Amino acid sequence: MQPQLLLLGAHGGHSGQASRRVRLLLRQVLRGRPAGDGQRPEFRLLHAGAGADTGDTINIGDVSYKLKTPKNPELVPQNYISDSLAQSVVQHLRWIMQKDLLGQDVFLIGPPGPLRRSVAMQYLELTRREVEYIALSRDTTETDLKQRREIRAGTAFYIDQCAVRAATEGRTLILEGLEKAERNVLPVLNNLLENREMQLEDGRFLMSAERYDKLLQEHTKTELDAWKIVRVSENFRVIALGLPVPRYSGNSLDPPLRSRFQARDIYYLPFKDQLKLLYSVGANVSAEKVSQLLSFATTLCSQESSTLGLPDFPLDSLPAAVQVLNSFPMMSIKHAIQWLYPYTILLGHEGKMAVEGVLKRFELQDSGSSLLPKEIIRVERMTENHLFQASVTVRVANKEVTIKVPAGTRPLSQPCASDRFIQTLSHKQLLAEMMQSHMVKDICLVGGKGCGKTVITKNFAETLGYNIEPIMLYQDMTARDLIQQRYTLPNGDTAWRSSPLVNAALEGKLVLLDGIHRVNTGTLAVLQRLIHDRELSLYDGSRLLREDRYMRLKEELQMSDEQLQKRSIFPIHPSFRIIALAEPPAIGSTTQQWLGPEFLTMFFFHYMKPLVKSEEIQVIKEMVPNIPQEALDKLLSFTHKLRDTQDPTAQSLAASLSTRQLLRISRRLSQYPNENLHSAVTKACLS
Numbered sequence: 001m002q003p004q005l006l007l008l009g010a011h012g013g014h015s016g017q018a019s020r021r022v023r024l025l026l027r028q029v030l031r032g033r034p035a036g037d038g039q040r041p042e043f044r045l046l047h048a049g050a051g052a053d054t055g056d057t058i059n060i061g062d063v064s065y066k067l068k069t070p071k072n073p074e075l076v077p078q079n080y081i082s083d084s085l086a087q088s089v090v091q092h093l094r095w096i097m098q099k100d101l102l103g104q105d106v107f108l109i110g111p112p113g114p115l116r117r118s119v120a121m122q123y124l125e126l127t128r129r130e131v132e133y134i135a136l137s138r139d140t141t142e143t144d145l146k147q148r149r150e151i152r153a154g155t156a157f158y159i160d161q162c163a164v165r166a167a168t169e170g171r172t173l174i175l176e177g178l179e180k181a182e183r184n185v186l187p188v189l190n191n192l193l194e195n196r197e198m199q200l201e202d203g204r205f206l207m208s209a210e211r212y213d214k215l216l217q218e219h220t221k222t223e224l225d226a227w228k229i230v231r232v233s234e235n236f237r238v239i240a241l242g243l244p245v246p247r248y249s250g251n252s253l254d255p256p257l258r259s260r261f262q263a264r265d266i267y268y269l270p271f272k273d274q275l276k277l278l279y280s281v282g283a284n285v286s287a288e289k290v291s292q293l294l295s296f297a298t299t300l301c302s303q304e305s306s307t308l309g310l311p312d313f314p315l316d317s318l319p320a321a322v323q324v325l326n327s328f329p330m331m332s333i334k335h336a337i338q339w340l341y342p343y344t345i346l347l348g349h350e351g352k353m354a355v356e357g358v359l360k361r362f363e364l365q366d367s368g369s370s371l372l373p374k375e376i377i378r379v380e381r382m383t384e385n386h387l388f389q390a391s392v393t394v395r396v397a398n399k400e401v402t403i404k405v406p407a408g409t410r411p412l413s414q415p416c417a418s419d420r421f422i423q424t425l426s427h428k429q430l431l432a433e434m435m436q437s438h439m440v441k442d443i444c445l446v447g448g449k450g451c452g453k454t455v456i457t458k459n460f461a462e463t464l465g466y467n468i469e470p471i472m473l474y475q476d477m478t479a480r481d482l483i484q485q486r487y488t489l490p491n492g493d494t495a496w497r498s499s500p501l502v503n504a505a506l507e508g509k510l511v512l513l514d515g516i517h518r519v520n521t522g523t524l525a526v527l528q529r530l531i532h533d534r535e536l537s538l539y540d541g542s543r544l545l546r547e548d549r550y551m552r553l554k555e556e557l558q559m560s561d562e563q564l565q566k567r568s569i570f571p572i573h574p575s576f577r578i579i580a581l582a583e584p585p586a587i588g589s590t591t592q593q594w595l596g597p598e599f600l601t602m603f604f605f606h607y608m609k610p611l612v613k614s615e616e617i618q619v620i621k622e623m624v625p626n627i628p629q630e631a632l633d634k635l636l637s638f639t640h641k642l643r644d645t646q647d648p649t650a651q652s653l654a655a656s657l658s659t660r661q662l663l664r665i666s667r668r669l670s671q672y673p674n675e676n677l678h679s680a681v682t683k684a685c686l687s
Helices: 016-031 087-101 115-126 162-169 186-195 209-218 221-226 271-281 287-300 303-307 315-327 333-340 349-361 425-438 453-463 500-507 521-533 547-557 561-566 613-623 629-644 648-656 659-671 677-685
Strands: 005-008 057-060 063-066 106-109 131-135 147-152 155-160 172-176 205-207 229-231 237-242 262-265 373-382 389-396 399-406 443-446 468-472 484-488 494-498 510-514 543-545 569-571 577-582 604-607
Touching: 057 087, 063 087, 087 106, 087 115, 087 262, 087 271, 106 115, 115 172, 115 237, 115 521, 131 162, 131 521, 155 162, 162 172, 162 186, 162 205, 172 521, 205 209, 209 221, 209 229, 271 287, 271 315, 287 315, 287 333, 287 349, 315 333, 315 425, 315 604, 333 604, 373 425, 389 425, 399 425, 425 443, 425 453, 425 604, 443 453, 453 468, 453 510, 453 577, 468 500, 500 510, 500 543, 543 547, 547 561, 547 569, 561 569, 613 629, 613 659, 629 648, 629 659, 629 677, 648 677, 659 677
Parallel strands: 106 237, 106 262, 131 172, 172 237, 205 229, 443 577, 443 604, 468 510, 510 577, 543 569
Antiparallel strands: 005 057, 057 063, 147 155, 373 389, 389 399, 484 494
């Protein structure tokens, strides 16, 4: 049976706005549907007359759900339902609705990417349910789920956390990343999932609705309150999101915990739905190219590819890539694939050959006609609607293409303005490519030590008028260091201090995550929602929303910014962007292979190659004008010999003679021209 989505409802009532939105949505869907296509879900729209005042009913196929008015409408997800729902997503929604009506908790399991979270949020938006969200990481403890102790005016007391708030208020708790949590954390929830019971630190006891109601028949409410018994709402549900372990890395699920969920495999959207989505994004790209690109991506997500040890292709980033190709239809598709899936630095020789083979099979190898961007010609601030946007003109071959990109809050500068930055051909090209990616997604810049990643990024930020927020990452960094830290006020009270990352998101800065390859992957998981959806839930209960969702919420609730801030809801600035800097992964190593399938879904990757000899000479000569020519030639021919050898010892020495070190040596030689070159090199290599 094909699922259908119906909406029955009254014209008046509290949920009139919700029904109106879903009605408009379905009208668009109906309009876009070709007649006589029996394969699509059949969307029909019915609503009852003014007499039906019990609230709206949503039907998906033969399953119907009665809407209730939410107590805290600001906690209901906004703007997640897309204009046309794919058939597979409607089936997932119908399944979740069945489990919800049966009072069962749900576990959505599937490959990395934002799809599982978006299906859960779409369901909650459709049924107007309030959400409590927590991203689990290796730093999550029992107190993050149950109750946290705070001190105010010298008195300690407990504050309920997400699981307890959701249980008592009848919200839906979304637990993301079950495989990231340490083994002893989630069993805390076992009894809450099974019997809807939980003993709290402050002496209260949560009890399931039916048991509580039975007790109420024999005792008064004041007696139960005196016994500190709290009723768990019958509307409380849990939706857990996780990856299948062992295919992906993480802790395997505790069997008692696993048995408390109804699980569903949320695999990537079917080929046909994906194709329709990509066609709608890339009207200027030839349909044949789009289907070849999608076929290539789907092949790399197949079982055979994972047997070869290839990480999954990030299918969820495809629409962003097609958007770039839509503005630059003449650009090489193979080049765009390398931004999403940098196989040249990610895989060993066999893996590279396998990917090249698939590229050949789908005719995606570069032909002579496909071109790469050459340089940025000019950057101008756009003045309309006070938006922080710039129009950037990029030269591709002999054509000039102008695109709109987010810009910072400072005045813009022209691409070649800085005197500290030497423009070489490869740098110009890299900046133009970064500008293309910046149009749609956050960037990760991969390159060896001291090859100039930070300098390039600073120049990029200056060009677009961004303030930079540099954040140095280290190995044992916790999720709290990234988002919010606890500190104590002078009078002994506890408080939360937002991290530079959160402040940058609110102010629209460009965040520089320096050394993202060092951080544990379980810690980075807390950033996934910020990168994919531009949303973040903080430890103190505040929520940051993407600007369009914030505006929709403001409009629906008819509230001012001050009122929403009192309820701890803040908009993320539309200019906010992240650039991550990383060193290339060590191929074949288990510890340093940081670039896994989960990480691939988060960024577009740009590889910064080491400079060729002529460009390196140009940079050093312009930075250090009075260096002796003979010494420079010797130094550079020695360095490039070391870089070109295959010997591992020589390779590690070459890494210590990066462009940064060569500039240091050159500055020293320009001051002391009689100094021995041999000692300068041995000093730099610490040999």
